[in-house]
Amino acid sequence: MREHWARGLAGLTGVAIVLLSIAFAIVQNSGAPAPGRTRVALEAVPDEPPIARGRAVYREQSCSRCHSIAGEGNPRSPLDTVGDEYTRDELRQWIIAGDDIRLVLSQRVIDAKQPYARIPPGDLEALISFLAALRELE
Ligand code: HEC
Known part of the structure; x- marks a missing residue:
């Protein structure tokens, strides 16, 4: 049972990391050049x-x-x-x-x-x- 949870948690962390990197890529690539x-x-x-x-x-x-x-x-x-x-x-x-x-x-x-x-x-x-x-x- 505990192993099951651990695996679920690891999976969720992986998904969170992927979502964060996608968000980061979008922010990095968004239109206008950075100020300065x-x-x-x-x-x-x-x-x-x-x-x-x-x-x-x-x-x-x-x-x-x-x-x-x-x-x-x-x-x-x-x-x-x-x-x-x-x-x-x-x-x-x-x-x-x-x-x-x-x-x-x-x-x-x-x-x-x-x-x-x-x-x-x-x-x-x-x-x-x-x-x-x-x-x-x-
Ligand atoms: C179909 C669209 C497309 C074409 C055609 C294209 N690129 Fe890009 N290129 C991108 C995208 C999307 C990125 C991701 C980073 C961004 O949006 O600045 C990128 C990133 C780059 C970067 C890094 C920019 C940065 O500020 O991080 C360079 C350098 C670059 N391309 C050079 C070229 C050169 C040279 C050519 C022609 C030989 C070319 N690209 C053709 C879409 C294209």
């Missing part, structure tokens, strides 16, 4: 060759269907300061919906991001360099 998050001025992003190529890849792949930079694109998910927030490896994970971040993305978004894993490696690195250059302005 300044928008990046694209003109300030350097135009060295890999970054310029990355900017082109960003356009070619239509990332702005779901993302915005400097107010351009879908305002739901701004990328203005991702260079401050993530390492290159983390940016790669976000682009291709890698194993590390799958849990926080919906299946629809995972399906949309999956083809990015087939971006030629040089272009993917260039895209990462472009995103890494998106930083909050002083």
